[in-house]
Amino acid sequence: VKGHVTLMGAGPGAADLLTVRAARALAACDLVLYDALVDPEVLALAARAHRFYVGKRRGRHSMDQETIHRLLIRAARRGKRVVRLKCGDPFVFGRGGEEAIALAEAGVPFDVIPGVSSALAGPLDAGIPVTHRGVASGFVVLPGEPSRMWREMLSAGPRNGLTYVILMALARRAEIAAFALAKGFSTELPAAIVLGAHTRNAWTWKGTLARLAGAEIPRDTRDLPGLLVLGDVVAVSERIARTRQEHAEYKEMDREHFLA
């Protein structure tokens, strides 16, 4: 095998949250297989590559996992430098591990480049530190689907001192809130919804567990990816938000410099 596969994370949204290593691999590759939620500016860094969308979103499957494995293996065997690009981090709810195993079993050389996961960068964009001294000394990242894991965690996990970050859970927020309340979490436990973190359309709601089910999501943000945060750290964000300056102009200048 002369080719090579790089499994990589594109980060949570904005192109300049890509790692430098990932940007280099993109610039050098021949072929990119990319998923949903990857910023077009990230893709553009793969200037000389063929780019194929193989993502799935909201149950719309455009390609099954086996086919993706076959494509990666075949392209590498033909000597291509292939990038497999996923949103966030490739090993967080991204099936990157399965792809790594398939490549290893096929004897295809590969490496894995981490990405900034939305599980961390999502709360951060809303000013929420996932841990905070005296408030939360840990966090768990759970999928909304399937429900077994959040049900077990909310049944047995700490009521305070732990931050719950739940991805792929927007549609189930009423069910999750009702379950947590039934399990003895406080109605006043701070809760947040973070949509499209690190994108131009980012939108955040902050309130309490009791109000989470009734939170209104604006129509124009409904297609954005989003996550839920449950825990006292959501209230800490109010102390940060008040004095946090956006420096939008500087940010834009940095971005232009990086992408130039």
Ligand SMILES: C[S@@+](CC[C@H](N)C(=O)[O-])C[C@H]1O[C@@H](n2cnc3c(N)ncnc32)[C@H](O)[C@@H]1O
């Ligand atoms: C299939 S998972 C992949 C997670 C990804 N590998 C990561 O580490 O962020 C997709 C979920 O990530 C979350 N997500 C991805 N990008 C996001 C963003 N910019 N803002 C909020 N949530 C995001 C949403 O919960 C979405 O349903």
